[in-house]
Amino acid sequence: MYDIIGDIHGQADKLEALLSNMGYEEVNGVYQHPERTIISVGDLIDRGPQQRRSVDIIRRMVESGNALCIMGNHEFNAVAWATQDKNGSYLREHSQKNFEQHEAFLKEAEQDPIWYANTIAWFKTLPMYLELPNLRVVHACWHQPSLKVLANYATDGVLHEDAWVAANTEYHDLFNAIEVLCKGWEVQLPEGYSFLDKSKHPRTEIRTQWWREAHPHYRELAIGVDDINNLPDAEIPGAAMPGYDNKKPLFIGHYWMQGKPCVQTDHIACVDWSAGKGGPMVGYRLDGQQLSNAQFFTSENC
Secondary structure (H helix, E strand, C coil), rough: CCEEEEECCCCCCHHHHHHHHCHHHHHHHEEECCCCEECCCCCCCCCCCCCCHHHHHHHHHHHCCCCCCCCCCCHHHHHHHHHHHHCCCCCCCCCCCHEEEHHHHHHCCCCCCHHHHHHHHHHHHCCCEEECCCCEECCCCCCHHHHHHHHHEEEEEEEEEHHHHCCCCCCCCCHHHHHHHHHEEEEEEECCCEECCCCCEECCCCCCCCCCCCCEEEEHHHEEEHHHHCCCCCCCHHHHHHCCCCCCCCCEECCCCCCCCCCCCCCCECCCCHHHHCCCCCCEEECCCCCCHHHECCCCCC
16 A cells, blocks of 8 residues: 655655654665555655755655655656756756856756766656556646646656757646646636736746635635735636545645645545744655545644
């Protein structure tokens, strides 16, 4: 059976504490469990103080058959930062803003160019999602139309080498699909409404808690809006939300949850509880199909 763990963001100490609390032991440099396999929802890098160690712990587990790992938006961005198109332009602009988001990883990775190159190559092998017999995993949002688009450019969720330019070309179908899968579901605000994002840029779309399907409301579902009074006091049209078929338990990361770890619905659990911002690293032990708050583990002392 599987244990699904949340965003790591360079917090190797918390990762090792969580693995220990879940019964994993380090044997010959690899964390392993006699009966269970880890699944990482991605975002191994950026922000934290232990970038290389965080990657190496998970990569050793994957390569030894003790873990699976999908791509988070930070791995996707790392590949794009390091990859040039045929004209020599980087797929992710080397702007000051992008550098600051990626600085913690670059400072550590660039001390060893061979490790850096090998790590970027390994990131390219990570699938965008997993669909297993008894569960699904995606970094931000399970959306069947986006998965259908991805299938034209990927094998088993792993992007083809020649698809990376399209994946980073704004408004391309593949770009749009990856935005949903790795970064979440956005909803257009009604005409006349906008808000300022954290960089003080006006935005007319909100990222949403897309899993909350009952009576979706702009102000209740918005993520990253400081003043919700700038949003409509109204329900979001039902057709604007992606929905979920509830056929299997779904595990996501990405959302910097706060408070005591809990499931989001009977079929959806987020395992990102802000390890990169002072919160615990969280894992969920899947036993059967019924999700339960009692199945969460954290990196904090048990």
